[in-house]
Amino acid sequence: MSALVSPARSRIVVAPDSFKGSIDATSAARALADGWRSVRPDDELLLRPMADGGEGTLDAFAAAIPGSRRVPVTVTGPTGRRIGSHWLMLPGDHPRTAVVELACTSGMELVEADEAVDPLATHTLGFGEAIRAALAAGATRLLLGIGGSVSSDGGAGVLTALGAIVRDADGRQVPSGAAGLAQAASFDAGGLLPPPVDGILVLSDVRAPLLGPDGAARVFGPQKGADPDQVDRIETALTRWARVIGAAPGTAGAGAAGGCGFGLLAWGAQLASGADAVAETIGLDAALAGAERVITGEGSYDSQSLLGKAPGVVRAYAEARGVPVSVVAGRFGVASGPDDLSLAEVAGCTSAALSDPRRWLREAGSRLAHAHTPRDSV
Template sequence: MRIVCAPDSFKESLSAREAADAMARGIRRVIDADITLVPMADGGEGTAQSVCDALGGQLRRARVTGPLGESVEAHYALAGDVAVVECAQACGLDLVPEDQRNPLRTTTRGVGELIAHAIDAGASTVIVGLGGSATNDGGAGLIAGLGGRVLNAAGDPIDDGAAALADAASIELPDLSGITLRVACDVDNPLLGERGASAVFGPQKGASPEQVSELDALLRDYSTLFDADPETPGAGAAGGLGFALLALGAQLEPGVRIVADTVRLADKVAGADLVLVGEGSIDSQTLSGKTPAGVAEIARAAGAAVIAFAGRVADEEELAHLFDAVIPIVPGPCTLAEAKAAAADNLEAAVARVMRLLAEIMHRPERVDTERA
């Protein structure tokens, strides 16, 4: 039997590689199978590590500007000429203490610096994962970090942070000739308005109702300096970082699709009998672009059966068309902390249970109808 293990990470418990390894151990406890490990992600946290593990790349580290202007150490993945940059590494909400969260102040400059590091290291394709940002500066910091300039009426660079967008009068975009930018973006929010960056995501980053209105007005004027369309789905991602990347010629795509293309998932599941997927929680939200759903669609197209594993399972009937089975890995009542601590052992044991059942079915002698015999 040929089996592909392609899980995402189990948040705060297992990396995607650790989850794939646990699945493989569970299989080997029961059967001798041809196993392929493909750690997966959807463009969010852990994507760089997953691409490294799947392609044998390296995690490179660099000091860049953090969301409050401080120096932070960030990493990106480099596999051949492909780099993966997670914006949260340089402007993540987790980098800002709760009492200092103010999206009028925070900057995306470090994201641009991290992309520049990757290009200097030899990347010609850069995948940028959006998610978890503390910013709402429309990507003005990103542009500066890449060597471009956002200028005031006197021709001087403006300060970092969304508040300084009030002074923006012109833009000089950086030269990214020969560089392909692919943006992992799983939201369709435009830059402006009721569904825009400020209104939807601003409060999560510390913006008051008054600041939300101020931020939206700042981004509205700022957007007129670009040729990009602020109504493009995804332009509002990461506080308008999606908009700036669009202006730089980037493609905005579902994150799991980009990762699947990068690790050549379709090639790896071709001819597989079974594909195992998983992440910490699987429910109806999984159908909205989450990794297990994206992997399952590719696996089903290849004719493979798909079994999903998760610490928490809900809405199973809604998932039945995509997964042949959804298996909770927690064996009994326990605290969340206990479930996280035992995640590797629980996942291994759950996979082993499923393998025993499959082995029993495959090796069971054909039943004879004694009444007809």
């Protein structure tokens, strides 16, 4: 009588980005893992939800780094309404690292459906207030995710919250937003908090300069509700702001988040690929050591996904270690591979996939597990 042999145990890394407008990266990773466990309950599943500096960046760090502590904060939202938010303190004392996300302090998702938005008035003041709170709590290093912005204020709101004053030609403080920058004549940095001693790393997947046809106003202004006339006014305001600050507007990434990257550069920050920095901080490479598969994905997987976005970075890390990759996406704008799954196809149509993403991500995880052949299978 032959003995029953249990299937060989595999290490599987689950590292999706968010499926924007549908499900966040942490929830997506859990759903994929639940589906996999329903078929292969003995496998070792390492969840490493990813982000690239936009919405979900803070959650990705919190999910992957035990001991991370969310700190609540009340800030001025992008339209001036006070909102409850939070920032994250990572464990460890040297340095004391805080993660602050623009998306959850000054981002587009914070604008209510019935709320009027003026593209010339929205600002990043709340993002700066959260940064100030993190510094007051003892942070000596900052990781700043700047995706998901709804403003085009050149980072003036952040710098104002940190103690700087932008004045017009009569010495009066200018209003918030790009409209205020159109009046800017001087920048008083006398009260500006110094950057933390262990540095500031700005996380973004945008390499745009501040000005010009590829800059903050021309490319991203329309996405934030700016009409052609408002785009021109934002461009003029940001041009004036660059002269007042005296910093180089052509730096790659200066145009990220409506020019917030530019303002942070003027404060002494360094710009970095958001997905690469997230991958390094959450230990993605170590998780992949000995793994037999990594599952990544996002809402729309297309040619841009391999150019600095989270799934492309995950694929690059996996390929460096010879780990097979499965991509699960809401839709594919490029040819999918034999180990990839489209949620629209799994669910039967796009609307079904969008209506219940957790269900279909669990189903995708289950299908991938059924197709998996362990290296050491008997």
